[in-house]
Amino acid sequence: MPEKKAFSWPRLLIGILLLTFVILNLVPSAYYLLEPGPPIKIADLIEVENSSREEDWGNFYLTSVSQKRASLWEVIQFFLIPFDSEKELSPVEEAIPPGISEEQYFELMGQLMQESQIEARAAALTRAGYEVVIESRGVEVVSVFDDSPTRENLKPGDIITRVDDREIEMPTEAVDVISEREIGEKVRLNILRNEELIEKEVETFExxxxxxxxxxxxxxxSAGLDYEMPPLNIEFEEKDIVGPSAGLMFALEIYNQITEYDLTGGRDIAGSGEIDHRGNISRVAGIDMKIISAERENIGYFVLPEDNRPDIDDGRELDLEIITSESLEKLIEKLDIVRSFRPLHSITGV
Incomplete structure (x- = not known):
């Protein structure tokens, strides 16, 4: 008769601990883990026909915030190591706008990335003297937040063609116009609903x-986007980047490759910002993490929208120079200062 093996409590305990650890790593939490992503060299993403770029030119870098669904173990680690100030946890319900699914949100962010490439190309070409025409029917409402005061007046599928007296063609234009208003101020919208033009007055909120x-x-x-650009082939490499915040750096790299001098002056310049086809630069989120991303790689300059100036953490000394502007035209003028080797100390303004 075979001898029975003695029951081993240590083995059971080890098995339970291993199983628990696996479960904690595999089961997603109700949070996103946010941290600085690695800078991406824009020249590796964009290929311009007959580019003027030389080997000794400097580089523009896109910085981003890495966002992924945190496992239960990563949430536990976050609270066990609270001094890691370079990471943040964001509840899913705060990261994903109400009214759309997680899948729909990332699909929309991918579409906004494609639109940012079009707008960046248009802004850079226009600044370089090319003729560019962009047209659309307006901006289409994808979703209305549950707590939005516009919920009774706007519906998914509505196309906003005008805000007060301003004609709207691209999402960035709508955001710029609305953000200029006071919180609680009423605005007048021209809306195309089921091919019928109607007018609604709505109230802004925070x-x-x-x-x-x-x-x-x-x-x-965007709704019914159409555009005419010069026959200059500009190719974007597919990359795991979503959202419109890469637009500014795309525009700078394209402009640099279609002009005959190096706008960077041989330097590395990182940054982030939305841009429309007219060259207006708009505010983006996650600036502190994006600056940390550039500092990790010893990049000396960081460009960002003028509206983001108040978002910079004043509590720590930065290891790079900040350059802000609200337009591509003014930003290029400031980068010319960098190129000419004159001292540059947090150049701001418009």
């Missing part, structure tokens, strides 16, 4: 993701 800035509490995308 959305939690954009504190201190007026919002309508809606998700929008």
């Amino acid at each position: 959305y939690q993701e954009r504190p201190g800035q007026a919002s309508l509490g809606i998700i929008i995308t």
